[in-house]
Amino acid sequence: MFIPISPLEEHGPHLPIGTDLLTTQDTTREAMRLVQKRKPEILPLLHPAIPLGHTGMAQGFPGTISVPVKTIRTIIMDTVSSLAAYKFRYFVICTFHMDMGHLKGIYAAMNKITKTYPVKIIEPWGPYFYSQEVERREPKVGFDTHLEIHGCFRETSMMTYQYPYLVDPIYKTLPPMVYDVYSPKALGKTFKEVGATEGYIGSPAQANSDYGRWYFQEIVETVANATVDMLEGRATRDLPAKTKMAMRSMFWL
Numbered sequence: 273m274f275i276p277i278s279p280l281e282e283h284g285p286h287l288p289i290g291t292d293l294l295t296t297q298d299t300t301r302e303a304m305r306l307v308q309k310r311k312p313e314i315l316p317l318l319h320p321a322i323p324l325g326h327t328g329m330a331q332g333f334p335g336t337i338s339v340p341v342k343t344i345r346t347i348i349m350d351t352v353s354s355l356a357a358y359k360f361r362y363f364v365i366c367t368f369h370m371d372m373g374h375l376k377g378i379y380a381a382m383n384k385i386t387k388t389y390p391v392k393i394i395e396p397w398g399p400y401f402y403s404q405e406v407e408r409r410e411p412k413v414g415f416d417t418h419l420e421i422h423g424c425f426r427e428t429s430m431m432t433y434q435y436p437y438l439v440d441p442i443y444k445t446l447p448p449m450v451y452d453v454y455s456p457k458a459l460g461k462t463f464k465e466v467g468a469t470e471g472y473i474g475s476p477a478q479a480n481s482d483y484g485r486w487y488f489q490e491i492v493e494t495v496a497n498a499t500v501d502m503l504e505g506r507a508t509r510d511l512p513a514k515t516k517m518a519m520r521s522m523f524w525l
């Protein structure tokens with residue numbers, strides 16, 4: 273069972289608030305197709321996408337809806353335990369939204385569920401993303417991409433590939449907004465608190481749909497590969513230790 277879950281968030285003046293949800297939903301569908309090709313004996317099922325998430329950082333920009341980490345934990349736990357009672361055994365939580373609090377809710381639910389039910393459950397994109405695989409594997413684009421965070425080069429590229437009619441062409445004129453939200457000083461702060469004045473962080477003007485296609489496909493393959501590994505009993509990639517530590521240190525969530 274695939275369960276997509278991502279919040280609605282403002283993404284600057286050029287992208288829809290459903291950006292993460294649309295990406296999560298579409299990459300999940302494609303990943304399911306790949307899984308079915310590789311494992312024809314398996315019938316992947318899709319849970320309707322849950323349009324909720326914790327978004328500590330993008331709060332304060334109109335359109336952003338954040339629910340508490342505990343709510344995410346409860347939603348995942350209740351959804352999966354209902355399904356586990358009907359003997360579903362394999363779950364893939366799909367999210368493209370990499371807010372640490374959001375992941376904290378998802379991972380807290382996953383830990384609890386595996387202690388209570390005989391199920392296997394994975395979240396494939398967080399471990400890939402926080403291992404800096406994107407930077408390692410992405411096509412060379414000629415500028416530093418490590419602070420492309422939100423409504424940025426990557427997300428704008430992906431939306432110009434998936435939904436060009438939902439992207440306002442104004443993105444081509446937007447100036448880069450650079451803020452180091454990964455610095456320890458920024459931990460627990462909102463984008464606004466680190467200085468952001470617009471609803472995006474990064475360089476959307478650099479966006480191109482070829483990169484978008486690459487990124488989209490990368491998510492699809494990451495989700496599909498992790499699912500096949502789980503189904504075949506192989507260990508799947510976990511979050512890096514430093515990400516887990518950072519998550520734990522956010523004790524107020």
Ligand SMILES: [Zn+2]
Pocket residue numbers: 281283291292422423427
């Ligand atoms: Zn986003």
